Amino acid sequence: MDAPKANMLETVLHKTDIVDLINEVTPLQKQGDEHVGLCPFHHEKTPSFRVNEEKQVYYCFSCKASGNALTFVKEKQGLSTGEAIRFLAERAGIELSGTITERPNKSYTDLNAEAMKFFELQLHHTKPGIPAKQYLLARGFTEATLRHFNLGFAPREWRALYEALKRLDALDTDMTDLGLIYSQDEIRDVFRNRIMFPIHDDEGYVIGFSGRTYDAHDTQSAKYMNTTSTPVFDKGTVLYNLHRVRPHLKTAKRIVLFEGYVDVIQAYQAGVPEGIAIMGTALTPKHIQKIKRLTDTVILCLDGDKAGIEATNKFLDTLEAAKLKTFVSMLPEGLDPDDFIRQEGAEAFKKQLDDALDGNSYRYRLYHEAANLNKLTDVEHFKNKVFKMIAPLDGYNRTHFLKRLSEDLNVSIELIESDFREATKSFKTMPRYRQIAQVAVTDKFVKAERGLIHYFLRDRHYERKFRMEFRDAMFNDKHARDVQLEIFEFYRMNPHDLCIVPTLFLVRLNEAQRAYCKQHIEMEDYPFNEDEYEDFLAVMREQNRRAEIKLLKAKLNAATTIQEKIEYRKEIDDMISRGKKHGKRASRTSHSRVN
Structure with a gap:
């Protein structure tokens, strides 16, 4: 780190109380x-x-996260060192100067900020903006809400924004790069006659816009028009309103994910400020990463x-795969959050x-509502959807949902459990393996x-x-050892289960482990035999014993005194002697049914 930045960091850290910082x-x-x-x-x-207040450091005894205030901000918010210093400085009221205050693409975000001011001016202080503002107020938004989210209006004229930004000495190339203008014989504004939603990055800098039609007579234009990919805008990384959500997570302890900006804004006005929205229809790994930095719920x-339900199903799978605790708010058919709030309050x-609802309760309800019983x-x-x-x-x-199914279908729990056991045998994701592989196995x-794997599966x-x-x-064999570990873990996590239904257990395994089971485990009609x-x-x-003897022989070879060699030799002889006494029983395994 260069000297100016190091000195500035020292000043910033001196002005930052790590306890107050983390308490937020x-x-x-x-x-x-x-x-x-809690970590x-x-x-x-x-x-x-x-958190040690005297040393101004933190440490987690579980995940081993550690560091000072700068480390905390970098790791928690995913910022660079310079960005983290700037964040802490602004928080402490310290004015930075020089290269530390510079951010990548500053000229671009500054130009977008000027465009946002222009759109706000058009909405609140011009005659052409009156219909758009009346539309928003009629939708239930207050004046304060419009200003809080910096909503604006792009006038109908072809070059209104362009000429306004030119008066500020903006370059045509920069405006083109940012998707604000385009050239078709002559330069024109990209956004015209639309309500404008500015899009901010995680730190609150304006990086793009989304324009929405409001005129009921305009049936030709797309409802939404978004900024295309630019040097500062990539919809695969942007989460709308994320920069405003952070302060509310201390109390909310969750994020609410909506489809659209209007839903986020309406939810905020209804007292739910922890709402965000994606740009488009895909929840990307970068979106997930940002969410996980802030919350686990x-x-x-x-x-x-229908489209909303399909998106919910897709997002639910993605979020659960990322180990996020995910719940679903099921709105009445045909309503979006904006509609629901305006109708129900x-x-x-x-x-x-x-x-x-939690993920599986949501899926169950969805399956139930779709079925004509x-x-x-x-x-x-x-039934089969629930079983899978x-x-x-x-x-x-499992028992919880089987009981629900029993009640909803008005049949006995015993019959449902029987159907479940039978149904799982035919699931494509859980193959049936009726016999041990025919490959001869000579190694006892x-x-x-x-x-042993087979017996473990069948009876605890x-x-x-x-x-x-x-x-x-x-076990020595890698495949057997992997399955053995899974069995031990299954019984540990399910202390009341007396056995493992093999077809259910298979879904826990990876491909290699399932292949091992397919080759070597007979799942049905295999009677128990205590002698075997x-x-x-x-x-x-x-x-x-062989492993112990091998170890003793290694120690014997490494021994440096006669006494040590005698003792190791005696231990080896005793081990071999005990082995001969039990050898007869062990040899019977070559005649067992496992071959």
Whole structure:
């Protein structure tokens, strides 16, 4: 870091209290010499995040995040060093000068800011802007709301914005680069006769615009016209209103994702200031990254029409895959959030958000509402959709949805559970593997590991018995070991399950693990045999003895005294002798049904 920037950083950090800074993001409580709270960098229920006021540093004992005020701002907001210094300086009321205050594309964002001022002036202080403003006021927006979101109006004239910016000495090339003008024989404004929504970046700088028609007689123009890709605008990275949301997340602890700007603005006016919207129809990895920096909870509140439901389904899958806690607010059919707020009011809308459904409850309701329960084919289709949805879930949540299904279809839970077990056998994502691979296996150790995997799957009793003797000993074969770990983890997470339904378990596995099961695990009609199971355990004991003998031989070879060599030799002989006593039982495994 150069000297001026280093000196400025020292000044900024001296003026910044890290406790106050972090308190704006996550509540801290003083405990002794430190302040303690939930870590803002990962989801947790027990506070493991510590802030040392004297040293002005933070540390998380869980995720190991650490640093000072500058590090915190950079990591939490995804800013560069210069941007973070500027953020802290502005927060502390320090005026910066020189290269530190310069931001990339400053001339572009400044020019966009002038365009925004021009559009605002046209909306509030010109006669041509009156119809557009009346339209917005008729939609329920207040004067204060219009100004808060910097809404404006692009006049009908061909060169109104261009001529206004030329008076400020703006360059034609810059205006063209920003998508404000275009040339077709002569220079013309891109946005004409539209209500203008300025788009800001994460720091609040104007990077683009979206223009909306308002004239009911204008049926030829597209409803929305957005800034095209420019040096400062990329719709795949922009989240509308994100820069205004940050201060509200300390209390809201969530973000509400809408489809459009009008929904965000109407929600703000209704007392829900934590709303954002994407530019377009795709939720990109960069969008996800920005959201995860600010919160771990998202409520989807999209339109209640077919397109809105399709978008909700797509966004829900994307957000859940990113490990974000995602809920869905289901609006009445045909209504968007703007319509709902204007018809039902602010309090009804807040309740709508508070009653948002978790992902699977939303999917269940969607399947239920789409089914005609008087038609047998619809009932079967409904059941199978629910069965596929709950197959990967733990036992508690599976039981919850099976009971709901039982009540909604007015049939016994026993019948639903039976249908569920039968249905899961045929799911394409959960293949049925009826027999062990026919490839001959001569290695008794591989046979034993395969056989034990099968017994673990079928009855928790065998998994417990193995772990009582071998504790957390791992199999040698990589594929068997991977599946073994998944089984142990499944039983740990589902302490009340007495067995694993194989077809349900397969959805937890990756392709290689499923391939192993396909080749080596018989899923049906394979009776238990205590003698065979004991044979497998005997082989595992032999395998452990061989490993111990190998280790002892290595120590023997490395021994430097006669006494050490004698002791290691005696241990090896005793181990071999014990192995011979058990060898007869272990050898029986070569005749087992696992081959």
